[in-house]
Amino acid sequence: MHKRSTTRQHTPQKTKKQPEPFALALDKFVRQVGITKKMRQFSVITSWGEIVGEQIARVTQAERIDNGILFVKTATAPWRNELTLRRLEILEKVNAAAGARVVKEIRFR
Numbered sequence: 001m002h003k004r005s006t007t008r009q010h011t012p013q014k015t016k017k018q019p020e021p022f023a024l025a026l027d028k029f030v031r032q033v034g035i036t037k038k039m040r041q042f043s044v045i046t047s048w049g050e051i052v053g054e055q056i057a058r059v060t061q062a063e064r065i066d067n068g069i070l071f072v073k074t075a076t077a078p079w080r081n082e083l084t085l086r087r088l089e090i091l092e093k094v095n096a097a098a099g100a101r102v103v104k105e106i107r108f109r
Contacts, residue, residue, distance in 0.1 A: 040098040041065040048072075051097045052090060056083065060108070068104035070094065080108045 020028075030036050044065065049057035059075040060083065074080040083090065087106045095101045 037102060040100055040102045044094055044098050047097060051093050065103060070103045070106045072106060072108050074108050083108045
């Protein structure tokens with residue numbers, strides 16, 4: 001009869017790599033494909049109401065960002081004038097929300 005060895009050879013255990021949180025994995029992917037700036041710009045457009053507040057959001061609509069210029073449609077000429085006077089304040093809020101200087105100028109139309 002053939003006798004089997006009852007002692008096992010010690011093999012180092014493979015350590016399992018913990019899965020990466022989705023937000024971190026997405027951030028890495030965005031950086032790797034070079035679309036960080038576009039994602040931040042998209043975030044400004046989609047978060048416009050949260051950035052400027054309910055009152056301004058009711059009378060405006062962020063349309064697009066071209067070459068660092070944010071184009072915002074306004075409901076009336078008086079609002080356009082008011083927001084033009086406050087554009088530097090709004091510009092600071094926009095870039096703070098984006099986490100980078102993605103907007104250099106705002107044009108209210």
